[in-house]
Amino acid sequence: MQAAAAMTDQATPVREPVYQLRNVGKTYARNAITALEGVSMTLTKGSFSSVIGSSGCGKSTLLKIMSGLIPPSTGRVVLQGRPVTGPRRDIGMMFQQAVLFPWRTTLENIVLPIEIRDGKAAAKAAEVQARELLELVGLKGFENTYPSELSGGMAQRASICRMLITQPAVLLLDEPFSALDELTRDFMNMELQRICTSRGATAFLVTHSIQEAVILSDVVYVMKPRPGRVAEVVPIDLPRPRTLDMMTTPKFGALVEHIRSALDKEAFK
Amino acid sequence: MSNLETIADRSPAAEDDTVWTEHSSWIDRVPRAIQMLFVFVVFVLLWDTVTRFGFVSPIILPTPLETFNDLIFVGKNLVTGGYMLPALWITLKEVFYGFLLAIAIGFTLGVIVGETAFGERAIMPYLVAIDTMPKVAFAPLFVAWLGFDIDSKVALAAFIATFPIIVGTAAGLHAADTNSRNLFKTMGATRWQTLVKMKLPMALPQVFTGLKIGSVGVMAGAITGEFLGGGKGFGELIRTAASQLNTPRVFSLILYLSVIGLGLFAFVSWVQRRFVFWHKERVSAGGE
Numbered sequence: 282m283q284a285a286a287a288m289t290d291q292a293t294p295v296r297e298p299v300y301q302l303r304n305v306g307k308t309y310a311r312n313a314i315t316a317l318e319g320v321s322m323t324l325t326k327g328s329f330s331s332v333i334g335s336s337g338c339g340k341s342t343l344l345k346i347m348s349g350l351i352p353p354s355t356g357r358v359v360l361q362g363r364p365v366t367g368p369r370r371d372i373g374m375m376f377q378q379a380v381l382f383p384w385r386t387t388l389e390n391i392v393l394p395i396e397i398r399d400g401k402a403a404a405k406a407a408e409v410q411a412r413e414l415l416e417l418v419g420l421k422g423f424e425n426t427y428p429s430e431l432s433g434g435m436a437q438r439a440s441i442c443r444m445l446i447t448q449p450a451v452l453l454l455d456e457p458f459s460a461l462d463e464l465t466r467d468f469m470n471m472e473l474q475r476i477c478t479s480r481g482a483t484a485f486l487v488t489h490s491i492q493e494a495v496i497l498s499d500v501v502y503v504m505k506p507r508p509g510r511v512a513e514v515v516p517i518d519l520p521r522p523r524t525l526d527m528m529t530t531p532k533f534g535a536l537v538e539h540i541r542s543a544l545d546k547e548a549f550k
Numbered sequence: 551m552s553n554l555e556t557i558a559d560r561s562p563a564a565e566d567d568t569v570w571t572e573h574s575s576w577i578d579r580v581p582r583a584i585q586m587l588f589v590f591v592v593f594v595l596l597w598d599t600v601t602r603f604g605f606v607s608p609i610i611l612p613t614p615l616e617t618f619n620d621l622i623f624v625g626k627n628l629v630t631g632g633y634m635l636p637a638l639w640i641t642l643k644e645v646f647y648g649f650l651l652a653i654a655i656g657f658t659l660g661v662i663v664g665e666t667a668f669g670e671r672a673i674m675p676y677l678v679a680i681d682t683m684p685k686v687a688f689a690p691l692f693v694a695w696l697g698f699d700i701d702s703k704v705a706l707a708a709f710i711a712t713f714p715i716i717v718g719t720a721a722g723l724h725a726a727d728t729n730s731r732n733l734f735k736t737m738g739a740t741r742w743q744t745l746v747k748m749k750l751p752m753a754l755p756q757v758f759t760g761l762k763i764g765s766v767g768v769m770a771g772a773i774t775g776e777f778l779g780g781g782k783g784f785g786e787l788i789r790t791a792a793s794q795l796n797t798p799r800v801f802s803l804i805l806y807l808s809v810i811g812l813g814l815f816a817f818v819s820w821v822q823r824r825f826v827f828w829h830k831e832r833v834s835a836g837g838e
């Protein structure tokens with residue numbers, strides 16, 4: 282555990298830390314399951330990290346703790362110098378399904394976080410930014426469409442806009458594109474990379490896809506189940522910006538193979 | 551590419567369109583209105599046969615023609631402002647106030663029970679217990695408390711219609727999924743904001759289901775109240791006609807009442823389509 286923490290710190294030593302987790306553990310009181318144990322990591326400003334691991338190894342639990350949705354049982358979570366003790370405005374979160382509300386138009390859905398934070402007038406004023414964001418993700422012209430008329434990929438892009446409208450310092454993504462087909466997914470991942478770079482946002486992605494983790498990340502955390510902990514930290518030193526072509530390079534292949542064997546080892550231990 | 555095209559061109563399948571139609575029974579192609587008319591005609595013919603050849607005494611079951619004539623008579627009486635119009639007006643008032651009261655109480659209790667843990671744990675069991683009682687049996691009590699005027703009928707109508715609205719509202723408030731709840735939490739929404747901007751809109755389809763069931767119950771409540779507690783409403787007209795063995799009148803009065811009930815139900819459905827426009831699929835499918 283200590284080793285893992287040390288490695289994290291070494292991965293990108295020069296940049297300013299945004300998110301710090303120290304020895305985070307979680308035991309669900311209801312069923313006494315230890316979902317997480319001794320997880321330590323440091324996310325630096327503008328970095329992209331992914332966590333990968335078998336089903337049930339505590340990835341969603343980790344994300345919920347980081348976002349302040351549930352408290353950890355042990356350890357310390359600090360975001361931008363302040364401990365996380367509940368939902369925070371500098372955190373943007375995205376879920377596996379696009380959670381759009383069917384009685385609001387796309388635009389109204391996107392300004393919802395502003396409406397909740399600062400009221401209706403502020404939400405009205407934020408529509409300018411919302412339109413810019415929609416253009417950024419290629420949804421121009423769908424401002425007044427209701428979510429039922431959007432495809433799965435379009436709905437996910439709209440959720441990205443909603444996450445970005447509050448200009449959060451970190452983006453927490455729980456398998457955001459796993460419901461999409463592979464082509465759309467690749468496209469969305471490249472979009473995500475572009476958005477993160479252009480905004481200098483720090484991103485943390487939960488995924489089941491090794492390729493997705495490698496192509497997007499600076500660091501990949503490989504998790505081990507029962508209890509969930511970080512087994513290996515794999516720095517990805519592919520050049521940026523990443524392109525889909527890189528997926529055919531030997532270096533990419535080697536990294537994927539490395540993570541796959543690490544996962545295999547953990548899965549059958 | 552060109553190779554493939556040549557092969558495709560030569561194959562016999564490319565020469566003819568394989569257009570075909572799904573076979574459907576001829577009866578499915580008859581317009582709905584005609585199907586409904588058919589059932590109606592068969593029903594009236596059967597009814598006519600049964601009464602015309604004396605299988606059933608005319609006191610028990612009037613002929614269709616008698617009933618039709620009486621429908622015209624009652625209709626004329628209502629349109630020309632005869633003695634039945636004030637009676638109809640009274641019943642309409644009972645239904646209207648009863649429904650308003652049921653909506654106000656039902657919605658409030660539904661929110662308390664559906665939103666607060668205290669309501670769910672401490673109040674819900676009592677509501678369930680009361681709901682299982684035969685509510686009509688309370689009519690004499692309401693008469694004793696509120697008198698023979700419309701108040702006691704309004705109370706009974708509201709009493710019957712309140713429970714489906716409570717259940718619909720409470721169940722609807724539980725309909726919000728974990729992702730939506732988590733999203734509102736991460737946005738830092740207050741409990742009030744979560745209720746007003748997420749849970750209540752999500753509950754609307756079920757609230758309206760409760761309202762529709764309530765709209766049927768409110769009619770039954772008002773008429774039962776009139777049967778058991780007197781007054782000058784439509785229920786009293788039915789009771790009088792029945793005691794005079796004027797069965798055609800009873801039938802036509804019931805038909806007029808059902809038109810009112812249908813109207814109320816249709817009105818609630820119309821409001822639902824206006825406000826829950828985003829829930830189209832299930833609105834049209836679940837016409838109750």
Ligand SMILES: Nc1ncnc2c1ncn2[C@@H]1O[C@H](COP(=O)(O)OP(=O)(O)OP(=O)(O)O)[C@@H](O)[C@H]1O
Nearest residue numbers: 309311312314316335336337338339340341342343
């Ligand atoms: N609310 C909860 N109450 C009790 N136990 C829970 C709860 N949520 C998760 N768990 C348990 O914690 C463990 C980790 O769950 P978690 O959802 O974090 O896994 P995951 O890595 O996200 O899995 P997946 O890849 O399938 O989404 C599981 O064993 C699960 O049973």
Ligand SMILES: [Mg+2]
Nearest residue numbers: 340341342455
């Ligand atoms: Mg998960």
